[in-house]
Amino acid sequence: MYRALYRVWRPQRFDEIVGQQMITQTLKNAIMTHQTSHAYLFTGPRGTGKTSAAKIFAKALNCHHLVDGEPCNECATCTAITKGQLNDVIEIDAASNNGVEEIRDIRDKAKYAPTEADYKVYIIDEVHMLSTGAFNALLKTLEEPPANVIFILATTEPHKIPLTIISRTQRFDFRRITAKDSYERMVYILDQKKVDYDEKALRVIAQAAEGGMRDALSILDQVISFGDNTVTLDDALTVTGSVTKKLIADYMEEVTNHVTKPALETMRQILQEGKDANRFIEDLISYTRDVLLYQQAPEMVDSVAMGENDQRFADFAKSIDAEVLYQMIKTLNDIQQQMRFTTHPDVYLEVMTVKLSQLDGTASATAAPAKAADDAVVQQLATKVDQLQTALQNLKAQGGTASPAKPARVKPTTNGGPTIKKVNVSQIYPILGAATKPDLMKVREVWSDLMNILSITQRALMHVSQPVAASDEGVVVAFDYPFLYQKAIDNQELMDALGNGLDRLMGTAPKIVCVPKEQWPQIRHDYLETHQPEVASQPATPAKPAVVDQAQQLFGDLVEVKTD
Structure with a gap:
């Protein structure tokens, strides 16, 4: 057997x-x-x-x-x-x-x-x-x-x-096994079995295994069976659904030269040969990464790309701007995420090809309006400073005093960053309706243990967050930076890990709702005004307004009382 x-x-x-x-x-x-x-x-x-x-x-x-x-x-x-x-x-x-x-x-x-x-x-x-x-x-x-x-x-x-x-x-x-180690192990096994093989085929298999030695040997088993006890490059490409270096080089040169039609034809040729769409994107990401590495440290590409770089690869690496490569990796990653549940990958690949063909100058195009906006703000501030200096000199000359003019409000500008999703207060208000200080203290006591349960990347995302309100049914978590708040709410795996961790540490799995820290005071204030009318309408005494009592009952020591 x-x-x-x-x-x-x-x-x-x-x-x-x-x-x-x-x-x-x-x-x-x-x-x-x-x-x-x-x-x-x-x-x-x-x-x-x-x-x-x-x-x-x-x-x-x-x-x-x-x-x-x-x-x-x-x-x-x-x-x-x-x-x-x-x-x-x-x-x-x-x-x-x-x-x-x-x-x-x-x-x-x-x-x-x-x-x-x-x-x-x-x-x-x-x-x-x-x-x-x-x-x-x-x-x-x-x-x-x-x-x-x-x-x-x-x-x-x-x-x-x-x-x-x-x-x-x-x-x-245990760490992922490098492609080089997988390759050397397969060479040893095939030499022992006296099976003929193409070294390039083994490199393709090592890359496709993605750090698992068992996966590499399983793919090798398939290739040996497919090729009648030999291992060839074509068979390896067919079994793994990978794409040849030549087709990848053709495609990359076409999209970076903004020739969309030939790039679409190359992409369709790849699909017609039965190549897997997801594997194609993985190969493109890997190739783009190798180009970036070659630009910074050419000696590293030998181990990463398994020694398959040639003069064409070197010339391409010298001709393309690193900023375009960053944009390409981001676009490829976005399309890869969108393709997870689709039954029409060819549509996404066509959209991806068009996007990649239009990337050159994207970074400068987005930076130009941002720079222009920054220059406008600087110019506005400079004009205001000149006005204030002139007013000050006039006052000194007249020997009088005058109330200082209110500084003009400079409208904040965006620098082309990602749009932050609006906070869904309909999820927060039910938690605040039942929130108590003891519930918040319970969550805070296990918060550091919860962070230790998370993976390293998840912990890095959560290190600037803290629970700010809690009830039996939910926890409100505030993030210091809006863009980290955005990343957190888009990461369902992180939300699941937080829920599972709280269930393990506290015996309950409260609903976790995230907010940007800068918006939290306003959300809290709006809730007290709209959901506590009988409290907000009471006359406040100089000692301690009733609304302060209510706020401190809900949020504990997070409430800061300031006298007018």
Whole structure:
């Protein structure tokens, strides 16, 4: 029976794990110095070696013939673990065993000593799929682990794991595997199998795998089958849906030279050959990035573009302005997002082609009105300063005094930035209607823990925000900068992560509504006036107006009282 390449060539030693040298060396040192922990957390993208490292670690823990921290893979224990037949190494899929009862069963059986090996090892894959109750059941075992029992938790989504679990484990973050490492591993495997291959084909596969070694071997398997036990460039392009460098170069030169019709014809030729639309955009983004890198540091392109740059590529990189490349990447990314759910990708590609063909001068075109507007403001201010100086000299000459003229209000101008969406007060007012200071304090107490749950990019987006009002049903979050507010409300994945995090930390999932910080005082003021008429109509006493009492009850110490 035929076995897939990624199963046949699954790593059996730490040295065979591709692209994770720092992690594997740390694990080997821990075993050799007998400084292993009772619980580990392996995180990272799919196909980067998390589960393979866990099984190798289980073998190394129980192998009596270690060589430099590596298992021998020949003794009875190693052989049984490799075949999945050792009762003391238990591999569990949390996606299908995510209930409290399953974890309680693990907890009860973990109390018993290993029967065949030195250590009982539990490998829980996709651990983020466990329910809240299951995590709580697992927490008790991690707090007081039985002797000779080790837990290895693996996940692709560490932000979904409670901090109470993470803090009781040693965490290792597996990184995406570079195209160069994937390429070298495939070369090694094909040489061992004595299969003929085209190096350019392997480079295409390495790029298409997007950092996953398992994905690379799966694609390679398809190409070998498609090409009757050979690996050719055409077969690799067909299987991955990628586009040849020549077609990409043709397309890029056409859109940057503003010849829309030939560019559309090239794009249609690409689609007629059966190329995937999304893969085409990925290839364009990758090519554009390589051009940018070549402009800044030509030596870096060899590793990134896998050495496929030629004189045509170099000439193109020298002829195009970097600002146009930035605009192209933004346009490509926008179209890629819009294509996610469409059944007519060709329409989006046609629109994209027209947009790209019109990009040259876009940056200067948008900058020119902004510069003109700035110059107008500067001129207006300069004129006002001259007027004030003249008035001051006249006053000095007359020896009199006069009330200073009110400075002219300079109308703010926009610099062509993104339009900020209007705040939906219909979502905020129900929260304010039930908001209390204790609810706000509860959210603030867990806010820092919530930020730690988020991914690095999500945390960067939220670091200038804070909760300003809360009720049982919702939380109002204010952002220091309007453009970050805009990015946050457009990021549904971030909103879901915030909701899930609050549910985990507080036991409830309140609705999260965002506002720009600069608009928050006015929203709060409008609410008090429109929804508290009986309070707002009461005569205010010099000591403390009734509306202030109401505001402080709703917003606590966020209310600043200023006397007239």
